Amino acid sequence: MATVFLVEDDMRLSQLTADFLRNHDLTVRQFADGSNLLSHIREERPDILLLDVMLPGEDGFSLCRTVRREYDGPVLFLTARDTNFDQVLGLELGADDYVIKPVEPRVLLARINALLRRVQKDPAAKNHDQLQFGKLQIDRASRKVMLGQEAIQLTSHEFDLLWMLAENASELVEREKIYTELIGREYDGLDRSADVRISRLRKKLNDNQKNPQRIKTIWGKGFFFVADAWE
Template sequence: MTNILLVEDDKRLSSLVADFLTEQGFKVTCLFDGSTLQQQIERNPPDILILDVMLPGQDGFSLCRTIRSSYAGPLLFMTARDDNFDQVLGLELGADDYVIKPVEPRVLLARIHALLRRVKSTASKKDHRQMSFGQLLINSASRQVTLASKQIALTSHEFDLLWMLAENASQVVDRNKIYDELIGRPYDGLDRSADVRISRLRKKLFDNQQNPYRIKTIWGKGFFFVPDAWD
């Protein structure tokens, strides 16, 4: 049974969401603030974490910063603020997706299933290869990345994106492919999720954000992994 950890301070909404997801066959654990979130994740890591942004005490953004070093699983922000800046910030902090409250239950369910399909698809490949480019080593068995002998901490989604780019080194990876296979929904022409994830990868892999030379953007097409830029 898939275990969902829901952090939502509105107890009525939390109960409604938990009841709906339980009816869909999920096991749901509810927290009403983030004070015990780290301990809960360490004790029983969830298959998916649903995190409200506006919480008493530490808000969702701060909690995401804190737990992302120890939790690499799917993280879905649930926010009442329909603000592009907040959505982009959430993705930059390591969220895999976000929904705007009030959210239609079927929409939330679809987003959850999309994240689970991506995780299942990655696991089912059982790809135990590793790839190396100069000082960059990507190991799909351990899902670890090292650059210049330093381990780079990536979320599950960031690792999958890097692996896809590296598998297609010296080729343009179409933006639609990233949305279909990794994000789990078609690209609508406006969604910036892929761009934010690429930006996070560049930052973690010490690429030049203003003039990238390791992971390039090919405008109107997608992204290009440069194989000889890792020495």
């Protein structure tokens, strides 16, 4: 059973959410705030973290920034503020997804399961689940990325996005494919989630943000992983 950490200060909502998830074969640990959250994560290594944005004390954005230093599992924000700014900021801080409260419990469960499926390790994974382009090495079985001698720390969603791009090296990966297969929803023409994640990948992989040479944007269409740009 996957373990969910739920950080939500509304105790009634927290209990209703936890009960629903437990009824669908998930183990849930509830927290009313972010006090000692990182310590609990170190001890139990949850499979997914659900973070309310508006919390007493340290808010969800700050907590996400803190835990991302050590935790590479999925982070899903729960936010009552339906603004592009909040959503983009959450993604830039390392969240994998967000839902707007109030959320239908089955929708939340579907989002959680989608994130968990992406990070489950395939027990039959072989060594051929590796890609290498010059100094860049990507290992799908261990979900590790090396750039030269440097280990690149990616979130679960960043890794999946990089693998999708690299697996289709020198080919256009359309936005619609990223949204439907990785993000889990249709692209509406306005959602910037993919752009934010691409920007984070470029930064971590030492690509030029203003004039990218390794992961290029094909405006109006999608993204292009340059196979010979990793020497």
